[in-house]
Amino acid sequence: MRPAILADAQWMADLKAMAMRPDLERLGYWDFNWARERFLDTYVVENTSVIVLDGQIAGCIAVRPESDALWIEHFYLYPHAQGQGLGGDVLENVMRTHHEQRPFMLAIDRGSAVRRLYERHGFTYQYDDANGVDQIFSTAAANTTDRTSR
DSSP: OEEOOGGGHHHHHHHHHHHHHHHHHHHTOOOHHHHHHHHHHHOOGGGEEEEEETTEEEEEEEEEEOSSOEEEEEEEEOGGGTTSSHHHHHHHHHHHHHOSSSOEEEEEETTOTTHHHHHHTTOEEEEEOTTSSEEEEESSOOOOSSOSOO
16 A cells, blocks of 8 residues: 555546445435545545555555544445455555554445445444435444434
8 A cells, every 4th residue: 555645536536436336326326426526525635545456556545533433434446456355455454554442433335245344344333324325334332422424
């Protein structure tokens, strides 16, 4: 992995839109521009890493620190990097590197197949987000009194 730079934002936004399309279409929320804008509005270069496989960009992942948790965000892999265990390896590395006595949290689309990856790494369902799309998962009992994505 390498640290992200500001110029990475555009290809990351495209990757997010491509990766999210099947789930968002299934849920009736697909809009290419909205998906890209949502990424660009929340992109924080300092929180983001680029995943590199065999010298090629394979994807991205971000860890956003909050007072009560570390939020894993923007974790997307290109199709050529999927199905090889890379996602699990990256997730393990990030969790090991960023562990600070706070739970990890993340949001996934309802019904997404990626849920199995996160459950294998100790994430459990916490609640459905008020936006009607996301489900929130955590590695430990987290304070879920604020039931909105950040």
